[in-house]
Amino acid sequence: MQTLQKVGLFTFTWAATIGSVAATPSGKDGILPELSQATTPVTLMAATDPATGKSEFRYQGNNTPPVxxxxxxxxxxxxxxxxxxxxxxxxxxxxPCMQMTNLHFHGLxxxxxxPQDDVLDMMASP
Structure with a gap:
């Protein structure tokens, strides 16, 4: 593995609860509606916001992280x-940030x- 001076790690926290795979979008009235059941695989994306140049997560084209x-x-x-x-x-x-990222789990x-939950060696580069 190449030695990394700086690594920007993105963290997704996943909740293991009773229910189906679902995503929760941002609601304009402050209430987060549940979406219908989804099937796996679920596609998550790290992307660059074209307006700000900042890193963000996307799910189904939306920058609101899924639940x-x-x-x-x-x-x-x-x-x-x-x-x-x-x-x-x-x-x-x-x-400049190095643009590498990974998935990291808490509470599971x-x-x-x-490769378990290897946040140092399992990096996705652009």
């Missing part, structure tokens, strides 16, 4: 795409077997 509910014991297949611009306009400690059982 995904999965029943315990279920399998969730996630396709993760890094579509960030090759050259960042954002500053990371005085230098993660296998201790390789």
């Amino acid at each position: 995904i509910r999965v029943q315990p014991g279920s399998t969730l297949n996630v396709e993760y795409k890094n579509e960030l611009a090759a050259q960042s306009r954002e500053d990371c400690l005085g230098h 059982h993660v296998s201790p077997n390789t």
